[in-house]
Amino acid sequence: MREITLARQLGEVALAIAIAPLFTGWIAQCRAWMQNRSAPPLLQPYRMLRKLFQKDVALATEASPLFRATPYVLFGTMVLAAAIIPSLATDLPFAQAADAIALIGLFATARVFQSLAAMDIGTAFGTMGARREMMVGFLAEPALLMVMFNAFLLYGSTALPSLVDGYAAHPALIDPSVIFAAIAFLMVLLAENARIPIDNPATHLELTMIHEAMLLEYSARHLALMEWASSLKLFNYACVGFALFFPWGIATHGVDGTGTLLLAIVALLGKLAVAGAVLALIESISAKLRLFRAPEYLAIAFLLAVLGLLVHLLLGANTHA
Amino acid sequence: MLKSHLIAQLVNLLAAGLLLISFAMLSRRRTQRLILLYAWQGAILCLSTCLVAYDAGLTELYYSAALTLILKVIGLPWILHRLIERLGAQWDREPVVNIPLTMLIGLVLVIFAFGLAQPISEMATTITRNTLGIALAVILLSFLMMITRRKAVTQVIGFLAMENGLFFAATSATYGMPMVIELGIALDVLVGVFILGIFFFQIREQFDSLDLHHLEALKED
Numbered sequence: 001m002r003e004i005t006l007a008r009q010l011g012e013v014a015l016a017i018a019i020a021p022l023f024t025g026w027i028a029q030c031r032a033w034m035q036n037r038s039a040p041p042l043l044q045p046y047r048m049l050r051k052l053f054q055k056d057v058a059l060a061t062e063a064s065p066l067f068r069a070t071p072y073v074l075f076g077t078m079v080l081a082a083a084i085i086p087s088l089a090t091d092l093p094f095a096q097a098a099d100a101i102a103l104i105g106l107f108a109t110a111r112v113f114q115s116l117a118a119m120d121i122g123t124a125f126g127t128m129g130a131r132r133e134m135m136v137g138f139l140a141e142p143a144l145l146m147v148m149f150n151a152f153l154l155y156g157s158t159a160l161p162s163l164v165d166g167y168a169a170h171p172a173l174i175d176p177s178v179i180f181a182a183i184a185f186l187m188v189l190l191a192e193n194a195r196i197p198i199d200n201p202a203t204h205l206e207l208t209m210i211h212e213a214m215l216l217e218y219s220a221r222h223l224a225l226m227e228w229a230s231s232l233k234l235f236n237y238a239c240v241g242f243a244l245f246f247p248w249g250i251a252t253h254g255v256d257g258t259g260t261l262l263l264a265i266v267a268l269l270g271k272l273a274v275a276g277a278v279l280a281l282i283e284s285i286s287a288k289l290r291l292f293r294a295p296e297y298l299a300i301a302f303l304l305a306v307l308g309l310l311v312h313l314l315l316g317a318n319t320h321a
Numbered sequence: 322m323l324k325s326h327l328i329a330q331l332v333n334l335l336a337a338g339l340l341l342i343s344f345a346m347l348s349r350r351r352t353q354r355l356i357l358l359y360a361w362q363g364a365i366l367c368l369s370t371c372l373v374a375y376d377a378g379l380t381e382l383y384y385s386a387a388l389t390l391i392l393k394v395i396g397l398p399w400i401l402h403r404l405i406e407r408l409g410a411q412w413d414r415e416p417v418v419n420i421p422l423t424m425l426i427g428l429v430l431v432i433f434a435f436g437l438a439q440p441i442s443e444m445a446t447t448i449t450r451n452t453l454g455i456a457l458a459v460i461l462l463s464f465l466m467m468i469t470r471r472k473a474v475t476q477v478i479g480f481l482a483m484e485n486g487l488f489f490a491a492t493s494a495t496y497g498m499p500m501v502i503e504l505g506i507a508l509d510v511l512v513g514v515f516i517l518g519i520f521f522f523q524i525r526e527q528f529d530s531l532d533l534h535h536l537e538a539l540k541e542d
Binding site for chain 1: 337
């Protein structure tokens with residue numbers, strides 16, 4: 001029995017690693033369609049990764065071991081996060097091991113390493129990108145925590161799997177606080193993954209970069225790992241969103257069998273396809289904010305999440321107690 | 322019983338939407354967007370009134386929902402839209418208090434409103450009594466918007482949003498006001514917007530702008 005669950009856990013992680021670049025590619029494709037450009041092929045991110053893995057690394061002479069270790073640390077944390085998030089099933093060893101607060105801590109660890117590595121070489125752009133990333137991060141984190149608290153209050157647990165199980169137990173529950181939390185989560189997702197209102201993932205203008213500025217000094221396999229880690233991060237955020245707000249199809253605790261697992265995979269792919277299209281739509285219709293508007297944007301996300309909590313206390317407490 | 326429970330949940334959901342729109346109004350700078358949000362607020366109000374009417378079996382509430390639809394979703398937004406186009410007042414100036422701070426104050430107001438409404442809603446018997454706190458919060462947030470904005474047009478939109486909040490409070494606490502009063506209020510609001518529209522032009526003629534701080538001094542120096 002233990003071997004089977006372990007195998008499933010490994011399968012889930014392998015699937016996450018494998019399809020994360022596909023998700024990024026799908027978003028890029030949808031975006032291109034919506035903007036009337038000819039789209040890059042869906043497998044473009046994989047080709048990019050292959051190309052980068054074949055190249056030789058060019059390192060700055062001042063690079064410290066931290067700079068070289070960071071891509072591996074980043075990739076490792078994102079893989080661990082993918083193991084914690086119940087994207088396919090809730091009854092998995094890693095998913096039980098850490099709760100959502102630990103997950104946020106994991107994301108924070110990755111951010112700290114990435115920022116330190118960006119400052120390591122000492123170029124102006126890397127330092128600037130790191131500072132901006134920290135600014136966005138420290139504003140986005142409380143908002144994300146508040147979103148999580150919304151879900152915790154609703155189902156009385158801080159572990160993501162039991163949230164999904166709790167949802168499966170009362171599927172008909174519409175709690176008004178969920179709308180607030182979902183909007184706040186979407187805003188945080190866009191900000192944390194360097195998407196458009198805060199940062200432009202496709203930018204080539206150094207002065208407006210946040211995420212890309214931190215990668216400027218990386219090359220070859222290091223860059224490939226960083227890119228892969230950032231697409232895994234987006235995938236992870238999407239899966240957290242599914243677990244919190246749309247946990248349909250995820251194989252719940254006690255429900256066993258290959259059929260449910262296959263169904264879970266199909267459901268995940270379907271949800272990712274829709275989510276990618278929605279993200280691309282949002283990015284196509286909104287303009288990038290000035291950096292000094294970013295605190296306002298994230299303050300709004302935070303407030304929405306807090307409002308969700310308040311609304312839950314006022315309305316939700318009476319309706320399903 | 323189950324149906325009534327579902328309707329209560331839907332009304333709660335709509336109430337949450339109303340609160341969301343009030344916050345969106347606080348955070349917007351463009352006047353056109355504000356009008357769109359105002360129209361949405363009216364639409365949500367109309368829907369929730371219909372739901373309450375269906376649940377309570379009151380025909381008058383359907384009339385007032387229809388009145389809301391005609392006046393607040395179509396009529397007033399259209400008038401305001403035309404006014405803004407004629408006045409060329411697409412943007413509000415930077416508000417008196419900056420937007421994140423306004424939102425924080427709004428949050429405090431929401432907590433205050435919820436606390437205030439708690440004992441009142443415990444006495445009410447309607448299915449929607451929980452939403453009284455939200456209605457109160459919408460009223461206070463509209464007040465806040467009127468206080469923090471500088472332009473006359475945005476203040477008028479704040480005033481109209483406040484009226485929406487009052488209407489929602491009336492439906493949620495007592496299944497609506499008597500029809501005569503409702504008609505009277507609707508007419509008042511309509512006439513009020515007409516008169517204020519005339520005022521806009523007068524203010525602009527006098528001061529070359531719609532900024533209301535010009536009205537604060539009694540004499541020109």
